[in-house]
Amino acid sequence: MIKTLASRIWTFLKSFQLTIVLLALLMCLVVLCTLAQVEMGTQGAVNAYMRSFFVKKQFAALPFAIPVFPGGGLVGLLLTLNLIAKTLDIQRTWQKAGMWLVHAGLVILFAGEFVAGMMQVDTNMSIEVGQTVNYVQSYKNMELAVIDVTDPAWDEVYSVPDTLLSRGGAIPIPGTPITLNVKRYFPNSELSNLAPGMPPSMATAGVGPGIAIVERPTVTNDNELNTGSVFVEPVAGGRSYGTWLASMAIGAPQSFTHEGRTYSLSMRLLRQYLPYSFTLKQFRHDVYPGTQIPKNFSSLVQVVNPSQKESREVLIYMNQPLRYEGKTFYQASFGKNDTLSVLSVVENPGWLLPYVSCVLVSLGLLVHFAIVLRRSLKRRQDKKEA
Amino acid sequence: MTFVQKYLAWGAGILALLVALIFAMPGGKVRGFDAAGFGNIPILEGGRVKPLDSVARNSLLIIHSRQGFRYEGRTIGPDEWILDVMFRPQVADQQPIFVIDDPDIIGLIGAKQTKNRNYFSFADLSSHLEEIQKQAQTAQPIAPQKRTRFQSAIVNLFDRAFLYYKLRNTLQLAGSPGLGWELQSIGDAEASARHQDLTQLAHFRILPPLPGANPDAWKSIGEGLQAMAAGQGTHPALVPLARLNAAYVANDAAGFNQALADMNGVVSTLKPGALSHATNEVIFNRAQPFFVGLSIYFVAFLVLCVSWIYKPELLQPTAYSLLFAGAIVHTLGLAARIILQGRPPVTNLYSSAVFVGWGAVILGLIVERMYRKGFGTAVAAAAGFASLIVAQNLGTEGDTMEMMRAVLDSNFWLATHVVTITIGYSGTFLAGAIAIGYAIRKHIATKVDVETDKALVDMAYGIICFALFFSFVGTVLGGIWADQSWGRFWGWDPKENGALMIVLWNAIILHARWAGYVRERGTMVMAIFGNIITALSWFGVNMLGVGLHSYGFMDQAFWALTGFCLSQLVFMAICYAPARFWEQKPHTRA
Numbered sequence: 001m002i003k004t005l006a007s008r009i010w011t012f013l014k015s016f017q018l019t020i021v022l023l024a025l026l027m028c029l030v031v032l033c034t035l036a037q038v039e040m041g042t043q044g045a046v047n048a049y050m051r052s053f054f055v056k057k058q059f060a061a062l063p064f065a066i067p068v069f070p071g072g073g074l075v076g077l078l079l080t081l082n083l084i085a086k087t088l089d090i091q092r093t094w095q096k097a098g099m100w101l102v103h104a105g106l107v108i109l110f111a112g113e114f115v116a117g118m119m120q121v122d123t124n125m126s127i128e129v130g131q132t133v134n135y136v137q138s139y140k141n142m143e144l145a146v147i148d149v150t151d152p153a154w155d156e157v158y159s160v161p162d163t164l165l166s167r168g169g170a171i172p173i174p175g176t177p178i179t180l181n182v183k184r185y186f187p188n189s190e191l192s193n194l195a196p197g198m199p200p201s202m203a204t205a206g207v208g209p210g211i212a213i214v215e216r217p218t219v220t221n222d223n224e225l226n227t228g229s230v231f232v233e234p235v236a237g238g239r240s241y242g243t244w245l246a247s248m249a250i251g252a253p254q255s256f257t258h259e260g261r262t263y264s265l266s267m268r269l270l271r272q273y274l275p276y277s278f279t280l281k282q283f284r285h286d287v288y289p290g291t292q293i294p295k296n297f298s299s300l301v302q303v304v305n306p307s308q309k310e311s312r313e314v315l316i317y318m319n320q321p322l323r324y325e326g327k328t329f330y331q332a333s334f335g336k337n338d339t340l341s342v343l344s345v346v347e348n349p350g351w352l353l354p355y356v357s358c359v360l361v362s363l364g365l366l367v368h369f370a371i372v373l374r375r376s377l378k379r380r381q382d383k384k385e386a
Numbered sequence: 387m388t389f390v391q392k393y394l395a396w397g398a399g400i401l402a403l404l405v406a407l408i409f410a411m412p413g414g415k416v417r418g419f420d421a422a423g424f425g426n427i428p429i430l431e432g433g434r435v436k437p438l439d440s441v442a443r444n445s446l447l448i449i450h451s452r453q454g455f456r457y458e459g460r461t462i463g464p465d466e467w468i469l470d471v472m473f474r475p476q477v478a479d480q481q482p483i484f485v486i487d488d489p490d491i492i493g494l495i496g497a498k499q500t501k502n503r504n505y506f507s508f509a510d511l512s513s514h515l516e517e518i519q520k521q522a523q524t525a526q527p528i529a530p531q532k533r534t535r536f537q538s539a540i541v542n543l544f545d546r547a548f549l550y551y552k553l554r555n556t557l558q559l560a561g562s563p564g565l566g567w568e569l570q571s572i573g574d575a576e577a578s579a580r581h582q583d584l585t586q587l588a589h590f591r592i593l594p595p596l597p598g599a600n601p602d603a604w605k606s607i608g609e610g611l612q613a614m615a616a617g618q619g620t621h622p623a624l625v626p627l628a629r630l631n632a633a634y635v636a637n638d639a640a641g642f643n644q645a646l647a648d649m650n651g652v653v654s655t656l657k658p659g660a661l662s663h664a665t666n667e668v669i670f671n672r673a674q675p676f677f678v679g680l681s682i683y684f685v686a687f688l689v690l691c692v693s694w695i696y697k698p699e700l701l702q703p704t705a706y707s708l709l710f711a712g713a714i715v716h717t718l719g720l721a722a723r724i725i726l727q728g729r730p731p732v733t734n735l736y737s738s739a740v741f742v743g744w745g746a747v748i749l750g751l752i753v754e755r756m757y758r759k760g761f762g763t764a765v766a767a768a769a770g771f772a773s774l775i776v777a778q779n780l781g782t783e784g785d786t787m788e789m790m791r792a793v794l795d796s797n798f799w800l801a802t803h804v805v806t807i808t809i810g811y812s813g814t815f816l817a818g819a820i821a822i823g824y825a826i827r828k829h830i831a832t833k834v835d836v837e838t839d840k841a842l843v844d845m846a847y848g849i850i851c852f853a854l855f856f857s858f859v860g861t862v863l864g865g866i867w868a869d870q871s872w873g874r875f876w877g878w879d880p881k882e883n884g885a886l887m888i889v890l891w892n893a894i895i896l897h898a899r900w901a902g903y904v905r906e907r908g909t910m911v912m913a914i915f916g917n918i919i920t921a922l923s924w925f926g927v928n929m930l931g932v933g934l935h936s937y938g939f940m941d942q943a944f945w946a947l948t949g950f951c952l953s954q955l956v957f958m959a960i961c962y963a964p965a966r967f968w969e970q971k972p973h974t975r976a
Contacts, residue, residue: 016901023894027887034883038930046878109862113876120874288433289602290591294792295433318792319799319871330873346873354875358862365855 014085022079029055029072043140044220051117053077073117080110098368105360108353115350123272123345124332127280127299134277136327136345138270142228144246145268146173146180147253150261161270162187165230176236178263183231183243188216190227191249202231205242206254206265213245228267234258276305276325281313283341285334297331299341316343391700398689399707402682406715410673416466418639423646424630425465428653428664430604431590433789435657437664439671441590442468444784445553449546450483451782457481471553473634475560479508484546488539494521508550518544555587557607558631565607565628572615581615584608593621594656623652667726675719676740680774682712683747687767690760702760709754709763712770713747720744727787730801732808734788736780738924741805743773745812746819749849753820757841765819773815779943799867807860807885811920813853814888818917818954820846821910825961843906846913847899853916854892861885880930884923891919907961914958918951 012018033049040048049055053074054067087103090096123136141162148156158173165171165185172179183202194201194212201209208231218226229247233240236258244254246267253264282300287293298317303310303324316322321330328351332344412422425439442464443453454463462470462481470478482505486492492504495514511518522544525537533541554560558568559580571577585608593605605613610621626649633641654661686708693701720731720740732738750766794800824842864885865875876882895912898904904912925947 016897016903019897020894020901020903023890023897027890027894030878030883030887030890033878034880034927034930037880042877042879050878116874116876122873288789289604290430291433291789293433293789295789295795296792319796319867321870321873328873330871332872344873348874351869351875354862354865354869358866361862362859365859 010085013081014089015082018078018082019086022075022082025070025075026072026079029069029075032069033072041221041223073114076110076114080107080114083107083110095371098364098366098371101364101367102361103364105357105364108360109357112350112353112357115353116348119350120346120348123347125278125329125343125345126335127278127301127341127343128336129280129283129339129341132277132279132304135271135273137268137272140226141270142226142248142267143270144180144230144232145253145264145266145271146176146178146234147264147266148176148261149255149264157273159271162228165228170235176263177258178234178236181233181235183233185231186213186215186227186229186247188218188226189229189247189249190214190216191229191247201245203243203245205256206244207250207252208243208245211245211250213247230267232265234263234265274325275307276303276310278303278329278343280341283334283338285338297334297341299331299343301329392703394700395703395707398704399711402685402708402711403714406673406675406678406682406711409678410669412672413463415639416463417637418643419466419469419634420643420646421463421465421469422668423643423650424469426661426664426668427592427646427649428594428657428660429590429592430602432785434787435604435660435663436785436787437668437671438468438590438592439465439664439668440785441553443671445549445589446483447782448784449485449550451485455481455483468553469634471550472557473564473631475554478554479512482507482510484508484511484543484550486539486543488536490536491539491543494518494540508547508554511547515547518547549589552587552589555584556589557592557627559583564635565624565631568611569614569620569624569628572611577615578612581608581611585612592627593623594653594660596621596656622656623649626652663726666722670719670722670726673719673722675715675722676774676777679712679716679719680771680778682708682715683767683771683774686712687764687771690764690767693760698760702763705760705763705767706754709747709751709767709770712767713744713751716740716744716747716770716774723787729790730797730805732804733790733794733800734786735925735928736777736786738804738808738811739773739777739780741808742811742815742924743770743777745809746770746773746816749812749816749852753816753845753849757845759838759841761820761823761838761842761845765816765823769816769819779946793871796867796871799863799870803860803863803867805860806856806863810853810857810860810885810888811924813849813856814892814916814920817846817849817853817913818915818920820849821913821961822957824910825914825957829960829963839906843909846910850892850895850913850916854889854896857885857888857892861889880927881923884927887919887923888916891916911958911961914954914961917954921947921950921954 029049032055033045036045036049039045048071050072052071054071055069056065057068058065083103083106087100087107090099090103092100123138125133125136127133143159143161144165146158146160148158156175158176160171160173160180162185165182166187168182168185170179170181190213192212192214194210198212201211201213203209203211213229216227225248227248229245229249231243231245233243234256235241239258241256241258244256244265246254246265248267250267253266255262255264257263279302280299281302284296284298284300286295286297288295296318298315301314301316301322303312303314303322305311305325314322316329316331318331321328323329326349327345327347329343329345331341333342334340335342415421422439425437425442427438428435429438429441430436431441446453446455446464446467454461454467456462467478467481467483470481484506486495486504486506494517495506495511518540521540525533525541528537530538558565562568562580568577568580585606588606588608591604591606591609593607593610595601595603595605605621607624607627610624614620614624626645629645630642630649633639633645650661686705689701689708690705693705723737723740724731727733731744732741746769747766750762750769752762754760754762754766756762790800820842824839824846827842828839861882864882868877868882869875891912895904895909895916898912899909925943929944929947
């Protein structure tokens with residue numbers, strides 16, 4: 001019984017039907033994902049269609065989204081199993097060596113996309129000329145930064161990521177006597193001056209009381225940013241310091257003092273601090289003579305890594321990224337009249353897999369063609385002799 | 387094939403090549419003026435040094451959709467036209483070269499339907515320029531995909547009128563006594579304002595860099611005059627240019643030709659090599675190899691069609707030799723572009739169409755050598771013709787040898803990723819074309835010819851394998867390039883998805899065939915669908931206007947693309963038509 005079931009599953013997994021159905025499903029997904037990008041932005045569409053096990057749809061009548069189509073994750077997983085089964089099933093003869101290599105390469109290619117989907121972290125680093133930066137920041141995720149600014153030479157940064165803010169409740173800040181009571185969190189909002197006659201703000205301290213806030217639906221489009229805002233009440237030593245409004249739309253940090261230490265509050269893009277720093281020495285934006293067509297962008301960066309006792313200059317330019325400590329830094333954008341350089345930073349532990357796959361598949365195809373060529377030459381020879 | 391037939395066939399091919407050669411010959415003088423020589427003068431525009439002839443042709447293409455026009459019973463070529471625009475605007479302004487199709491715009495400029503229907507001169511437009519500018523400025527901030535038809539048309543008209551206006555004011559301010567007068571009145575009270583205008587309106591820079599200056603530092607007339615007014619000396623090219631201007635206005639052909647020789651002397655001392663590079667490009671412009679190529683393909687296709695009913699033993703080789711001649715012209719054109727631009731063959735949508743056609747023709751020639759049934763010729767000629775027509779339509783937006791944006795500026799990746807992926811397109815299209823031929827033949831042929839059918843299916847199958855190989859390798863190479871420049875191997879960007887679709891579809895066809903789910907007819911239907919997939923991933927994804935690859939955005943082609951896809955669906959239906967339409971018995975799954 002078990003054996004027949006196992007052999008049935010095996011037959012199913014290695015069948016051509018499954019291959020074709022899965023390839024067709026993948027094609028549908030690719031089409032849907034491409035079309036959805038117009039509305040949802042590339043990242044949103046990829047997350048919904050490709051980097052999920054099911055494509056879910058929210059119906060008005062139901063409280064939760066229900067799966068309506070297999071997602072890229074599921075199709076990819078089954079296709080990988082199908083490929084592995086097929087690869088194992090291909091006769092292990094030299095005649096099939098090429099096909100073996102090709103399919104093994106494809107398995108690795110899929111594995112690479114899985115690793116990228118699960119583990120790739122995209123961040124960026126904006127540096128102005130002359131500035132030194134030792135952190136990368138997220139494109140979308142935000143954090144509430146509580147910074148101890150008492151010492152002018154040294155900032156002690158504590159941060160609360162937006163995922164924690166959205167849960168609400170009391171959040172103790174480790175290493176400080178402060179506990180933050182999250183009163184209300186807005187993933188996206190619009191701020192305006194509080195006009196007379198409008199209901200009063202929840203905020204009681206800082207600039208908050210003069211500001212009206214409206215919740216907005218979150219945006220997923222690549223070039224739009226959510227304006228996250230939060231009402232928080234810092235409590236320390238049993239004393240409340242009032243309710244503050246912190247928002248992406250409020251640039252200047254607001255601060256309060258507790259027992260001689262000054263803490264500032266600000267919403268900002270989620271940062272990850274690095275054990276090394278980059279100083280932008282020069283940014284170049286070359287254009288073709290007499291036009292605005294960009295010819296090259298490059299950033300000359302001083303990399304300083306105290307732990308490695310390293311300090312060197314690196315030129316990052318188009319098609320020439322810097323791979324450093326597991327992260328890759330690419331010239332992505334610029335601003336402020338060519339004095340600001342934006343590097344996109346990618347951390348993907350599986351970045352080598354596609355290269356391995358590419359070599360295997362190319363090798364496999366060459367081997368296969370060589371075998372086929374030899375076979376057909378032999379056949380022709382036999383025909384001649386006959 | 388007899389001896390005579392063989393020579394007749396190859397004679398046709400050689401004749402086609404001779405016709406192509408005639409195109410490359412320089413034209414005669416215009417009213418005694420060496421207009422062609424004037425077109426040879428190198429200038430800097432759009433980031434590269436090119437002959438004035440290229441500026442003239444591209445501007446005329448943008449404004450008029452053609453490289454020449456008839457006026458007062460004469461054909462006016464691009465070089466003569468630009469001479470008039472720049473030196474005798476009062477003449478050029480009367481020539482009806484602005485094509486306006488949109489009825490709302492014709493209404494806006496209050497034009498009566500002239501006998502030249504939709505052709506208007508700059509003089510016709512001049513009293514409405516303010517209104518056109520006002521309307522265009524309200525439409526410009528709207529994203530191109532979201533503009534209404536009127537808005538697109540008014541922005542387009544404004545761009546064309548502005549281009550004309552800039553050309554008119556590049557070498558002299560239109561309406562002023564000319565460049566010679568500018569040189570004499572360099573210290574005038576109003577001179578600096580005029581220099582300012584000339585600098586701002588200059589469409590190109592004609593003064594070569596002086597010795598010791600940055601080798602890219604070409605200057606416009608306005609900048610040259612500003613430098614002169616600031617006491618930095620007279621640029622040596624200003625004087626012969628002023629003489630060219632004066633001689634042309636005074637209708638003094640001998641003086642003009644002498645000034646042109648002096649100008650060439652100045653250019654070759656200041657920028658050795660620029661003149662010969664410009665001359666080569668002018669020869670390429672004049673030869674119009676892709677236009678000539680598509681005409682030869684068309685003739686080859688017609689000859690082949692005739693061969694099926696009349697004298698096949700003579701006409702089939704003739705068609706083949708014509709196709710071969712077309713391929714030679716096409717290849718030379720492609721090679722010339724590569725040399726002139728210093729880039730691999732595919733750098734933008736236009737050149738991708740040229741290259742896709744070239745790939746299909748070369749594959750078709752090989753297939754024809756192998757099977758000798760005339761099908762390779764027919765399909766290759768049709769594919770070459772169609773893709774060059776597409777290229778001609780894509781090439782109306784200006785210089786097709788534009789500079790590469792920073793991220794694309796990598797000859798290595800352009801030569802590997804872009805070329806392989808484009809060969810993949812060629813293969814998929816050729817397989818689809820063969821399948822269409824198969825479908826039509828099945829319905830038309832009176833007798834069952836199993837052998838030919840099998841040969842066609844074999845051709846299509848082989849080409850699909852070939853296309854899968856190239857599109858897969860090309861896609862992976864693209865992933866590696868993306869990893870090098872954007873930091874991820876694969877981002878599900880629309881263009882990447884398009885490439886993936888072609889790979890997936892070809893893989894599906896092959897697996898379905900290997901598993902025995904489809905036979906002859908099924909493979910062919912699937913191969914035709916490959917045309918739709920390829921067209922969508924080639925052009926369709928650019929219309930979405932999202933993603934990192936959308937540097938080739940275009941909106942006008944939407945309906946053409948829709949029409950193409952519908953036509954392919956019809957062909958699929960024809961290929962799959964009910965069994966009673968087919969001579970042979972329907973397939974059984976035995």
